[in-house]
Amino acid sequence: MLIEIPAVLEPETLRHLRARLAEAAWGDGTATAGHQSAKAKHNLQIDARDPLAKELGETVLGILGRHPLFLSAALPQRVFPPLFARYRAGTDWFGDHVDNAIRYWQGGTLRTDLSSTLFLSDPESYDGGELTIQDSFGPRSVKLPAGSLVLYPSSSLHGVTPVSRGERLAAVFWTQSLVRDDGQRRILFELDQEIQALQRDAASQDALAPRVLALTNIYHNLVRRWATP
Ligand SMILES: O=C(O)CCC(=O)C(=O)O
Ligand SMILES: [Fe+2]
Structure with a gap:
């Protein structure tokens, strides 16, 4: 399942991140690529040990940790x-690849x-740089507003098309989920979203409250069954 989460970053946070990234020491992106993806990867990145990467990474992780949809x-x-x-015009792109199943950290x-x-760059400010993901329904091309994020199963082949104008800045990260199976995670996400919608209706219709409670119980029982903390 591919999920787009809009406006994860406030405009002010986005401005702050971009200003700090403009001063960053950018190095060759292949430094952290596996054997297969090193051949496909043509971009720049900040060394994970760089204090700036740590500081900005913590800012992003803090926001994600409080984001209900994420x-x-x-x-x-x-x-x-x-x-x-960072992907520069004329040289940078990332061919189709798989992300390593395990990351050491x-x-x-x-x-x-x-x-x-x-996504950290405004889509109007660059051409190309689409993230292409081989979804179970076929290839999907994703280019989101700055501050928005896309979440997709790491089992999908994916890449970034060449940037032909401007530059594309992005923060890329991986999650180990409490629920490993994508299908189960999707059921829980859809159920949770419906419960929240019903909860909003229940605020004005008292009769709905026991239904919300019963469904919330089912949600948590499914989590108990499927999660491996
Ligand atoms: O830049 C992106 O959107 C994706 C990068 C990527 O696939 C990776 O670093 O493995
Ligand atoms: Fe990747």
Whole structure:
């Protein structure tokens, strides 16, 4: 399931991130690529050990950790710190590739269940740079407003088309979910969204309150059954 989450970043946070990224020390993106994706990857990124990457990564993780739609859709157990990427016009793109199933980090491991791109450049400011994802319904091309993010199963082949004008800035990160199976996670997300809609209706119709309670109970019982914390 591919989920778009609009306006994750406030305009002011976006301005702050972009201003800090303009001063960053950008290095070759292949530094962290696996054997197969190194051949496909043509972009720049900030070294994960760079204090700036850590600081901005924490800002993004803090926002995600409080974002109801991200929490509902990803059911995150752990989120790998964002990698800041830059694609320049005329040279940069990322051919179709797979993300490694396991990422090593802080002496531990993270299983990549979900991949995400948080778009940081205004779509009007660059040409190309579409994120193409092989969804179960066929290829999807994603180019979102700055500050919005897309969440997709890490099992999908994906890439970024060449940038032909301007530059594309993005924060890319991976999530290990409490619910590993994409189909189960999708059922929980849809159920949770419906319960929340019903809860809004229940505010003006008392008779709905027991229904909301019963469905909320079902939601949590499914989480108990499917989550592996
Ligand atoms: O820049 C993007 O949107 C995706 C990057 C990507 O696929 C990766 O770093 O593995
Ligand atoms: Fe990738």
